[in-house]
Amino acid sequence: MENGIRLDYNNMMYENIGLKGIYGGDIANIRPDMEKAHFNLNEKRKNGSLEWMDIIYDQEEEINEILETASGIRQWADTFVVLGIGGSALGPAAVHHALKHPYYNELPKEKRDGWPKFYVVDNVDPERLSGLLDIIDIKTTVFNCITKSGNTIETMSQFMIVKDILEKELGKEDAKKHIICTTDKTNGALIKIAEKEGYKTFFIPSKVGGRFSELSPVGLLPAACGGIDIKELIKGAVSMDKYMAENGVMENPAYMYAALSCLALEKGRNISVIMPYADSLKLVADWYSQLWAESLGKKYDINGKQKNIGQTPVRALGATDQHSQMQLFVEGPDDKIIVIIGLDKYKREITIPVDSDVDDLGFLRGATHNNMISIEQMSAEYALLKAGKVNMTITLPEVNEYYLGQLIYMFEVATAFAGELLNINAFDQPGVEEGKNAAYAMFGRKGYEAKKAELDAKPHKDKKYII
Amino acid sequence: MENGIRLDYNNMMYENIGLKGIYGGDIANIRPDMEKAHFNLNEKRKNGSLEWMDIIYDQEEEINEILETASGIRQWADTFVVLGIGGSALGPAAVHHALKHPYYNELPKEKRDGWPKFYVVDNVDPERLSGLLDIIDIKTTVFNCITKSGNTIETMSQFMIVKDILEKELGKEDAKKHIICTTDKTNGALIKIAEKEGYKTFFIPSKVGGRFSELSPVGLLPAACGGIDIKELIKGAVSMDKYMAENGVMENPAYMYAALSCLALEKGRNISVIMPYADSLKLVADWYSQLWAESLGKKYDINGKQKNIGQTPVRALGATDQHSQMQLFVEGPDDKIIVIIGLDKYKREITIPVDSDVDDLGFLRGATHNNMISIEQMSAEYALLKAGKVNMTITLPEVNEYYLGQLIYMFEVATAFAGELLNINAFDQPGVEEGKNAAYAMFGRKGYEAKKAELDAKPHKDKKYII
Numbered sequence: 001m002e003n004g005i006r007l008d009y010n011n012m013m014y015e016n017i018g019l020k021g022i023y024g025g026d027i028a029n030i031r032p033d034m035e036k037a038h039f040n041l042n043e044k045r046k047n048g049s050l051e052w053m054d055i056i057y058d059q060e061e062e063i064n065e066i067l068e069t070a071s072g073i074r075q076w077a078d079t080f081v082v083l084g085i086g087g088s089a090l091g092p093a094a095v096h097h098a099l100k101h102p103y104y105n106e107l108p109k110e111k112r113d114g115w116p117k118f119y120v121v122d123n124v125d126p127e128r129l130s131g132l133l134d135i136i137d138i139k140t141t142v143f144n145c146i147t148k149s150g151n152t153i154e155t156m157s158q159f160m161i162v163k164d165i166l167e168k169e170l171g172k173e174d175a176k177k178h179i180i181c182t183t184d185k186t187n188g189a190l191i192k193i194a195e196k197e198g199y200k201t202f203f204i205p206s207k208v209g210g211r212f213s214e215l216s217p218v219g220l221l222p223a224a225c226g227g228i229d230i231k232e233l234i235k236g237a238v239s240m241d242k243y244m245a246e247n248g249v250m251e252n253p254a255y256m257y258a259a260l261s262c263l264a265l266e267k268g269r270n271i272s273v274i275m276p277y278a279d280s281l282k283l284v285a286d287w288y289s290q291l292w293a294e295s296l297g298k299k300y301d302i303n304g305k306q307k308n309i310g311q312t313p314v315r316a317l318g319a320t321d322q323h324s325q326m327q328l329f330v331e332g333p334d335d336k337i338i339v340i341i342g343l344d345k346y347k348r349e350i351t352i353p354v355d356s357d358v359d360d361l362g363f364l365r366g367a368t369h370n371n372m373i374s375i376e377q378m379s380a381e382y383a384l385l386k387a388g389k390v391n392m393t394i395t396l397p398e399v400n401e402y403y404l405g406q407l408i409y410m411f412e413v414a415t416a417f418a419g420e421l422l423n424i425n426a427f428d429q430p431g432v433e434e435g436k437n438a439a440y441a442m443f444g445r446k447g448y449e450a451k452k453a454e455l456d457a458k459p460h461k462d463k464k465y466i467i
Numbered sequence: 468m469e470n471g472i473r474l475d476y477n478n479m480m481y482e483n484i485g486l487k488g489i490y491g492g493d494i495a496n497i498r499p500d501m502e503k504a505h506f507n508l509n510e511k512r513k514n515g516s517l518e519w520m521d522i523i524y525d526q527e528e529e530i531n532e533i534l535e536t537a538s539g540i541r542q543w544a545d546t547f548v549v550l551g552i553g554g555s556a557l558g559p560a561a562v563h564h565a566l567k568h569p570y571y572n573e574l575p576k577e578k579r580d581g582w583p584k585f586y587v588v589d590n591v592d593p594e595r596l597s598g599l600l601d602i603i604d605i606k607t608t609v610f611n612c613i614t615k616s617g618n619t620i621e622t623m624s625q626f627m628i629v630k631d632i633l634e635k636e637l638g639k640e641d642a643k644k645h646i647i648c649t650t651d652k653t654n655g656a657l658i659k660i661a662e663k664e665g666y667k668t669f670f671i672p673s674k675v676g677g678r679f680s681e682l683s684p685v686g687l688l689p690a691a692c693g694g695i696d697i698k699e700l701i702k703g704a705v706s707m708d709k710y711m712a713e714n715g716v717m718e719n720p721a722y723m724y725a726a727l728s729c730l731a732l733e734k735g736r737n738i739s740v741i742m743p744y745a746d747s748l749k750l751v752a753d754w755y756s757q758l759w760a761e762s763l764g765k766k767y768d769i770n771g772k773q774k775n776i777g778q779t780p781v782r783a784l785g786a787t788d789q790h791s792q793m794q795l796f797v798e799g800p801d802d803k804i805i806v807i808i809g810l811d812k813y814k815r816e817i818t819i820p821v822d823s824d825v826d827d828l829g830f831l832r833g834a835t836h837n838n839m840i841s842i843e844q845m846s847a848e849y850a851l852l853k854a855g856k857v858n859m860t861i862t863l864p865e866v867n868e869y870y871l872g873q874l875i876y877m878f879e880v881a882t883a884f885a886g887e888l889l890n891i892n893a894f895d896q897p898g899v900e901e902g903k904n905a906a907y908a909m910f911g912r913k914g915y916e917a918k919k920a921e922l923d924a925k926p927h928k929d930k931k932y933i934i
Contacts, residue, residue, distance in 0.1 A: 086790025297795025328764025
């Protein structure tokens with residue numbers, strides 16, 4: 001798209017990749033399904049069930065409140081900590097990492113424009129939260145506890161620990177300003193506690209699921225507290241939405257991305273590699289992995305037919321992974337689609353000195369790392385092409401709020417669209433219930449006695465299979 | 468093994484997992500291949516071509532020199548930076564992250580026992596090295612430039628940039644003590660420059676490839692400069708080697724890991740998920756991914772027959788990924804083997820307050836994050852089992868030098884052994900040559916004119932496939 005990100009899928013196609021590529025006829029065949037998927041998504045949007053799309057237009061009030069809150073926090077806080085897991089952690093971490101300095105927390109405050117340091121604690125490893133408490137001053141720290149359900153045990157346990165420490169160190173009254181809750185307006189344990197204690201709260205619209213929530217207060221508050229221009233982020237998403245509305249399904253980069261991925265899956269490529277050539281986008285690949293994996297990995301289709309479908313995301317980083325996973329991508333089985341993300345422009349430039357005395361490597365003199373990473377991207381694309389491995393490239397003019405907003409929104413729509421093409425529900429996650437229930441039973445939670453009995457009766461471990 | 472890591476593969480087997488599992492007969496069938504692979508590896512070791520195994524016994528002199536160097540660095544340096552890519556970066560990063568504080572670089576110096584901060588720069592993204600230079604004081608920084616070939620363009624370009632800055636800021640003579648080179652004794656550009664300039668050097672034994680080099684000076688010097696007990700690390704590897712020598716192929720955890728992975732691959736599981744339930748082992752999963760992907764992803768077998776073989780590693784982190792990729796692992800296609808890494812003991816303990824007022828979540832009161840992460844691990848294992856997804860668990864008594872040495876060595880042997888079972892060369896990486904040559908051609912390097920012409924003639928990009 002003009003003034004926007006570009007999707008180049010030449011290397012998916014027969015003309016470039018040869019016999020194993022996708023043919024014009026494949027695309028013609030899938031086009032009716034694409035039109036139908038487009039129609040279905042539009043219907044769902046009209047009836048209000050795709051609220052994650054609508055929020056990019058109707059959050060003016062929330063955004064103003066977020067900006068005001070962030071500006072208040074900047075006055076006194078040195079540290080901003082997200083307590084969350086899954087979609088409540090991956091989006092905030094990805095956006096902050098993409099747009100801020102690569103060693104942000106090690107910059108002096110003035111180089112952070114006065115914004116607080118930024119941490120995301122997304123695990124219950126006891127070394128993690130303890131470790132964080134070693135290095136922060138709780139008196140100048142804000143904890144943003146994010147959980148859609150308000151009952152996520154990992155996040156709620158972190159919250160309980162932090163609340164206790166704050167109240168013991170600062171007193172119940174002073175602890176208040178250190179806690180902000182982002183959760184559902186009515187459901188779950190967190191909102192009840194927040195209301196009782198009088199904590200500042202932001203709400204996640206009821207129909208916006210965790211992994212589609214980055215452009216809601218889930219992502220916007222943490223971003224704003226890093227000085228990220230959240231209005232531009234939303235503007236980027238809106239520009240992508242409008243472009244999609246104004247162009248046909250074949251010109252829609254999200255739809256085409258989804259359709260090509262599904263065609264590749266149909267032809268046996270059960271792996272989707274996402275490989276940004278930019279350190280700044282490394283965590284965007286993590287965010288995308290949850291989105292693609294959790295949305296499309298499903299046992300049943302919408303008619304209840306067992307399918308066990310899904311395409312497994314694999315994260316790689318260019319140029320680094322040319323010295324790691326690339327050997328497998330080039331020479332291994334034809335079981336992958338490789339998605340490269342490139343940039344037209346990086347934020348910095350660094351030049352290899354022209355007078356280096358470097359033996360055989362003289363050809364590098366005077367080059368920049370900017371040249372080098374671009375050349376490596378092109379050479380990797382070429383090596384994949386020559387090996388007959390399908391690949392496509394998404395190019396961002398640069399990594400800023402606007403284009404990142406486009407990219408996030410594009411991937412969200414692509415995922416929802418792929419769900420339609422695969423005839424599955426992209427918005428639920430029934431497969432995690434089994435593990436949750438087993439955990440509840442092991443904790444001895446009331447109501448899970450039957451599950452506990454089931455667990456006690458599970459196949460025993462044979463010692464001969466433990467070495 | 469006693470006093471060591473344990474491999475539990477009950478959930479790979481028919482008895483637990485059901486029809487899709489591995490049968491006793493499958494293992495009996497593969498046993499002759501395992502005996503043969505064992506014999507082959509032993510022969511190779513005897514003839515000296517598995518030097519990465521021998522080095523755990525014969526580096527006394529190097530280790531003393533490394534310890535002396537590290538102790539000298541501790542006297543004056545505040546920062547230690549590894550310049551490397553692939554095996555020269557992943558191992559040092561993994562070991563440091565596993566054994567040191569999770570926010571190590573943000574601890575005050577006394578909490579680091581006087582050891583320098585630690586960074587690994589493994590990309591040529593121009594924002595990365597520039598960003599690092601913003602936050603470090605070059606006057607108190609040591610750069611350890613690591614490249615086996617001595618010609619790796621990413622690492623050598625970083626080296627040229629850093630050398631230039633050091634010499635301009637400190638003068639040619641003073642710059643010397645800031646550079647340590649780890650490379651081949653005779654080959655490549657780096658050793659020539661190091662000899663000419665008089666830099667401190669450590670050598671990578673000529674037959675030790677990059678991804679098998681963590682227990683050589685590649686990994687040992689960076690570890691020692693973080694105060695890690697490298698003798699214990701080696702002792703752990705030796706204990707694993709001895710255990711393997713004293714036990715049969717069926718009791719060998721590395722061999723069994725490889726055999727089960729290959730059996731799973733044969734049955735269509737082209738994906739190997741590695742999922743530590745420990746933040747500290749997150750980067751060990753990255754290190755393992757290179758090892759498994761680059762060693763086993765091969766176009767040809769050792770007889771030159773085209774195979775396009777390989778199993779794609781996927782990194783996950785427990786419990787975090789129970790809210791991300793786990794939905795796909797449980798409900799998606801049966802195309803994976805899932806390897807969980809658990810700990811008997813974490814370094815810290817953190818408790819959820821007993822008097823928390825948390826509505827329905829009262830069952831969490833008084834629990835620790837240690838309980839929680841263990842319960843989540845067991846519940847995930849159970850959910851996978853119930854869904855019929857093969858999985859195995861490696862348990863470390865704790866994450867310390869000794870057990871980490873065991874784990875690293877076990878994975879290295881497992882990879883070499885899998886190479887034997889798959890009848891491929893696990894120690895080369897011919898597939899990366901195409902990309903390298905294409906990059907040289909684009910840089911205009913002498914001798915690559917034909918490749919340049921080939922690139923100029925590559926299929927053009929059709930605008931209709933760019934949206």
